[in-house]
Amino acid sequence: MLAWHLVLELLLLGSCTGFLAGLLGVGGGMLLVPFITLLLTSKGFPSALVVKIAVATSLATICFTSISSVRAHQARGAVRWDIVRMLAPGIVVGSLLGAQVAKALPAALLAGLFAAFVSFSATQMLRGRKPRPSRQLPGAPGMLGVGSAIGTVSSLVGAGGAFMSVPFMSSCNVPIHTAVATSAAIGVPIALAGTLGYVIAGWSLQDLPPxxxxxxxxxxxxxVSTTSVLTAPLGARAAHALDVRQLRRVFALMLYAIAGYMFWRAVQA
Incomplete structure (x- = not known):
């Protein structure tokens, strides 16, 4: 049975990540993975497994968060389903592959990879470069390749893919609110395929905790999924009402602190 303080910590974590998923299109994995790692480490989970458990659990919660968020965005007609359909096949293949790669990676390398991805995401948020006016989305082969890359990396780090899909769509002159809404929809196949991959990857292991x-x-x-589902629509509504540029800068600075923690975890491992 879970201790009451752990339940409260997970409730708070789910509330914050759900709201940020809807507000900034970040999926929540950038917060879930380090904080679940921290919580489970304090409960004595094996250091060789705790990051992989955190990544897998993060992906599983994104299944629910993304569905809740995309419903709110779709109510405003902001989702580009044509983009989702072109990216989805590569995303599914990449997400299944990423889970198997994560199983084989040492815990220290996986933690370091997550820290690098968070640092990159924070830098992209701070830079805020404008796309070239003439750039457009690639054709079907290009979208398949992009989807595979997004799926693989997202599955490795337990994220919904927005850290790659939003900058990619923005660079192809998709409006930012449309890119955020579409990234929420893209998070669904990433999370479903990645979750299945991590279930398969860990199925035969005998030393996993109860x-x-x-x-x-x-x-x-x-x-976490119960609370994040409730707060993700609130964040999505706020995203359509606010100028989120300043919020993204503040969030980027927080991501650098999170990256520092995960680098420290990598060194400790």
Whole structure:
């Protein structure tokens, strides 16, 4: 049975990540992975497995968060379903592959990879470069390749893919609110395929802690997904009402601190 303070911590974590997923299109994984790692480490989870469990659990919660967020965005007609359809096949293949790669990686390397990805995402947020006016989305082969890359990296780091898909769509002159809304829809196949991949990857392991299903820690999935589903629509509504540029800069600075923690975890591992 979960301790009451762990339940409260997971409830707060789910509330914050759900709101940020809707507001900034970041999927929540950049917060979920380090904080779930921190919480489970304090509960004595094996250091060789805790980051992989955090990544897998983050992806599983994104299944629910993304669905909740995309419903709110779709109510405003902001989702480009044609982009989702072109990216989805590559995303599914890449997400399944990423889970198998993560299983084989040492814990230190996976933590370092996550820290590098968070640092890159924060830098992209701060730079805010404008796309070239003439640039457009690539054809079907290019979209397949982009989808595969987004799926693989997202599955490795437990994210919904917005850190890659939003800058990619923005660089192809897709309006930012449309890019954020579409990235929420793209997060659904990433999370579903990645979750399945981590269940398969951890299925045969005998030393996983109680409460896990494959690499997914079910108590954290239940608590975090319940609250994130409730707060993601609030963030999505705020995204259409606010200028989020200043918020993204503040969030980017927080990401650098998170990256520092995960680099420290990599060194400790």
């Amino acid at each position: 409460g896990t299903f494959g690499f997914i820690y079910l108590p954290a999935l239940l608590v």
